[in-house]
Amino acid sequence: MAKRPAPKNAFYAQSGGVTAVINASACGLIQTARKHKSRIGKVLAGRNGIIGALTEDLIDTSKESASAISALRHTPSGAFGSCRFKLKSLEQNRAEYERLIEVFEAHNIGYFFYNGGGDSADTCLKVSQLSEKMGYPIQAIHVPKTVDNDLPITDNCPGFGSVAKYIAVSTREASFDVASMAKTSTKVFIVEVMGRHAGWIAAAGGLAASEDTPIPIVILFPEVQFDERKFLAKVETMVKKHGYCSVVVSEGVHWPDGRFLAETGLTDAFGHAQLGGAASVIAGMVQRELGLKNHWAVADYLQRAARHIASKTDVNMAYAMGKAAVQFALQGHNSVMPTVDRISDAPFKWKVGMAPLSKVANVEKMMPKNFITKDGFGITQKCRNYMEPLIKGEDYPPYKNGLPRYVRLKNVAVAKKLAKFELK
């Protein structure tokens, strides 16, 4: 029998804003690849995302121990570094795509796994198309990830469930706090959450209230034009009735003219633009117009990095997406993305599905209109039915001395074989 050729290596990169569970996808992907060494050689990761491929800065994941790879499952952030770097269109910068293929060829890479959101799905599709044209065909599989939950076809995006859980838990806790203080002190608590275009994360704040734990919560969605008078009336009614209320405000909330609430338009004594935040604008309004003492928080990175309170469902899905990506590759698929296909809400059942990248790239999934209550300040039962399963279950990381033990990989570089490439 003729000697079989060396199996192709795989390239894996993380793209865009990281999440609490993107490394769980990396874990699923690498562990599954390691089980098929006759078919997949090494998994080479891009240092700082796709930039690592362009600059031939590859990480040899085979140098990592099984326990280090296993620990990725409970480690937030992007273990190989991520990047905000969008490849230009083929017409604008064909050289970038050609460079990718050149690097892949030099390192015997036959599989391209790209873990990200909408932009990376588009890149993934283009890489697959161009590689074929250039006579070096690559199987390109996109692994879904984004806290924004805006990818189409898949039921949800791994990363979202854990942010949703963090926001729901934190809003419940802070609401208990303000309720205790309301008699003589703070009556309104405001928390600002991520979501510039869509209110998925803001909606999760509504989960803090449940049938057995009612909480007066006012949600400000980017989907709903901000109406100051109506908002203040709502808060006033809530505080009169319950003694307190909590406000969950999306960073994307804007005035009817499209300006974000966070744009204060102010400059300081030196003419420097003031960086506001939607929460502090709301806080000023509530204090000034209603005379209600309030406190405000901005969750920012804390929400998407909070692996300590990740959703078990989300972690499982993230892992499953990484695993499925390798399985799809082994089955010969190309230009596809594994998806979460929901079978039923209660009991919650789902399975891994597959979507062609042509239907994923450049399509943004918005929150359905019927997820927001008529008055524009709350979530409907339909929204709850969708979201509740996604925050279910806890998946605590191991601790040492009171702190989570998150892994840092060795990230050993692969020797370069090509000339330097200048990023534009």
Add this chain to the structure above:
Amino acid sequence: MAKRPAPKNAFYAQSGGVTAVINASACGLIQTARKHKSRIGKVLAGRNGIIGALTEDLIDTSKESASAISALRHTPSGAFGSCRFKLKSLEQNRAEYERLIEVFEAHNIGYFFYNGGGDSADTCLKVSQLSEKMGYPIQAIHVPKTVDNDLPITDNCPGFGSVAKYIAVSTREASFDVASMAKTSTKVFIVEVMGRHAGWIAAAGGLAASEDTPIPIVILFPEVQFDERKFLAKVETMVKKHGYCSVVVSEGVHWPDGRFLAETGLTDAFGHAQLGGAASVIAGMVQRELGLKNHWAVADYLQRAARHIASKTDVNMAYAMGKAAVQFALQGHNSVMPTVDRISDAPFKWKVGMAPLSKVANVEKMMPKNFITKDGFGITQKCRNYMEPLIKGEDYPPYKNGLPRYVRLKNVAVAKKLAKFELK
């Protein structure tokens, strides 16, 4: 044998800003009192703190089931309501103290348990002194609580360990996040934490970095006058060396002239003062002067309400303080406070001690100077030795549908017996 008189009831109230574990103290106190029904009748709680005593708005905790009281151990906030209401001095408003005694007498209350910080220790002492003078002696025991960690004699204040753990965990997580993004995007992450007068909580951010997980962290303490030039140089050095850094800024950080960083001095178009935040001021500075992209968070109530990531050590101490308060009362003590007495750092050992309220009231414990590094931006090994044991251990609450099951008590009112009293 003569019939023994009905045992005296106990009064319990929660005071000031609530914490993730003040209810654990309530749990320890009520459970212990229930074991001594021949000596302590009912525990009557003040609705909304001491205001409940002044207005004769008492809660009959005997109406709560054993499981509800047990659930207080894992429920953040103040289950009976807290208040920010400082009793005036005896000279200024003797009527308030006399009213307290009147209410206590009407409800056969012989024990006064006050769960709070420095102000409530002072109130506790005065109640004890005046009650004796008025011929209705009461045993007054203070139960220590405050996230600010500023009570003297006790090794620490229950509530602090859990805030410290939250800040340490969150800073570690967000630092992993920014490290992943730093190549092409965010290079500095800033989080604002509580502590207007002392940097205990800010110092906890330093725990995020450890020997096996080094992280470049710059801490801004209220104890150190803010020096913009020096701060920016520090951040620049850190980012040059590590590619990123995290900044933990206390809300109490101030300029050499005493103004808080958060006071922007700005007004909007309507002349309304702008509510800033120290974090956004730092963010603007880092962007403007160093050109470094950054993200900022304000933890606010999230930090002190975060029961989901409470320190087990802290929960145990909070419970022990409540339990000890009742034991001290049964032993005949008066005008005292249970304390945490540290026996050794490693292994961490502590026992319950006792302090006279005369030595606690109106004494504020500041952070030792040798807890801050010479450059003013970090914590020393001494600080670590003190703080590390306080964040140790996890004590997860039970969950239902992805959310912590926090208890809400029935809080049944005791029938009033006296005329109305107007609060001044």
